[in-house]
Amino acid sequence: MTLTIKAWKGKVRDLLPSFVPLVILALIPIFLTDPYIIHLLTVASIYAVFSASWDLLSGYTGQISLGHAVFFGGGAYVAAFLTMWYNVPPPICIPISGAAMALFSIIIGVPSLRVKGPYLTITTLAFAETVRAIIIAFPGITRGEEGLPVKSMVSGMIPNFYISLFLMTFSIIIMYHIANRRLRIPLTAIRESEITAQASGLNTTKYKVLSFAISAFFSGMAGSFYCYYMMIVSPALLSADTSFMAFAMGVVGGMGTIVGPVIGAYILTLLSELLRGVIARAHLLIYGIIFVAFIMLMPEGIIKPLIKLIKKS
């Protein structure tokens, strides 16, 4: 009995530092009423989910996916069609589109996860580009490059902000639990050495597909909320640029940590806005430069020095 209490205390103590920034975030609308900052934080929360889900696949299993936008944009399209054709209420749409993307990822994951390393990266990149081309090829249904208008879930900045915050917290806790408790050993075993993992009797394909599906599920949820928030879905959501956002946030924050990409998402979103005054219309250029600098100089991301700093103080 005392043991479980101790374990619980330990868990609470472990989780406490991550709740402090969350509470600060939740209180921000009280102090800052600038709608633009609220908007940025909402978008950053959505990208945090997207980037963390990318991290669950690429950071933990080492299978670098450069086409993750296919799940983000795919989820957005599924949600848009569900609301448009069947009038499904948005709160139900979000998990449905996540599940649809998980199913979709299993269908494409089984053949493409057989290949390794650069081949997988190429396949994912090519896949996203292909789905984008298919969406553009049916302008009768998807309205091509213009995109579909979507009804918003709730009106107003602040409700949307809290919903995104809730979605973020909920997804991150689940993903953190999955990646660091439930599947930590098989996933990291695959990353360190797939052959060794196979030799010790681990069904690597099963775990790779599983992490692919979980990752696609959360990406799809993030994407569908994004489309309700932005009130539009367009094929640009599936472009290499969008995949790159998740990728850059994950790398800047720190791959293989789940929490890292969340920090990366907030840092990059806010930083690119700060620098927008310097170079207009070029936030992806700034992302690109920061990203390349991080890979070259600090491939572990920002989280490790951050943890050290917290432990010291």
Next chain:
Amino acid sequence: MVFAQVLICQKALKGLETHLKKNIQESVGLLIATIMELIFSGLVLGAIYALASVGLSLIFGIMRVVNLAHGSLLVLGAFLSYYLYNIFIPDPLITTILAALTVFALGIFIERLAVYPFRAYEMRILMITFGLGIIVEQIVLLAGALGMWPMYIMSRFYVLGSIDLFGIKFPIQRLVLLAVSTILICGLWLFLTRSKLGKAIRTLAQDEEVAMIFGIAIERIRALTFALSGALAAIAGVLLNSIYMFHAHVGWEYLLIALAIVIVGGLGDVRGTIIAGIVLGISESLVGYFISPSWRTTCFFISIIITLIVRPSGIFRRGKET
């Protein structure tokens, strides 16, 4: 997007309709002529695609790494050439060479600064080149926003007219494109097989240690290969731009096409890449006519998947599988 192709298709279709009314035999002849024309335009495309992908294959052969900035460099070449053509020199040959040289210099710069120091980490190089691809794409976009060039460009260089041979029309423009790309591919082939430098590149691709023993300056060869592949991509971009319209984002599509060709041809195999480029170019042209031009990306993707399932080392690769 696919103006030239659509134009050919429409012309052929119109011709097909009127002839069907006359008699069947003639229309069958016309269909064959249409298919021949399609195969010809596919051949042109394929030759340019081969030119665009050979560099990717060479880089993979030497560094075991896929350069994901390749597509963006291709688009950059086309935009630079367009800019030079508009501003300074209205001569397609000189602008193409200047654009290729600029991308060549950029290639050396990238290789020295961002690829060579990380040669031990393949995945990191892959990520860096992806990031660089995004940077180049965004710079092209930004320059467009600043008014250096329009958002959508189409090469100003255009030769009108066509040659009729056995009832098949050969547009002179395409013939020029075919000639240029064939000359470049043959030149590259001769360079790789005959010249000392080319032999050094091939030796390095086969075995790094042996190359070192023979006293080949590996660092220099790596930079040269990277830059050469960029320059070839830039030239291919200029050539492609007189068939298809370009936008900054289009680079990823051409990256996908080049990757498909390289995978089908066998990563690192120059000969296989050239064959695969021509085969896939012809198939793109046929798919574009009989199904729809917007399915071409899908066609390339399917060829990647089939190759990975059937023979991951490349369908047109010579010799044993690796």
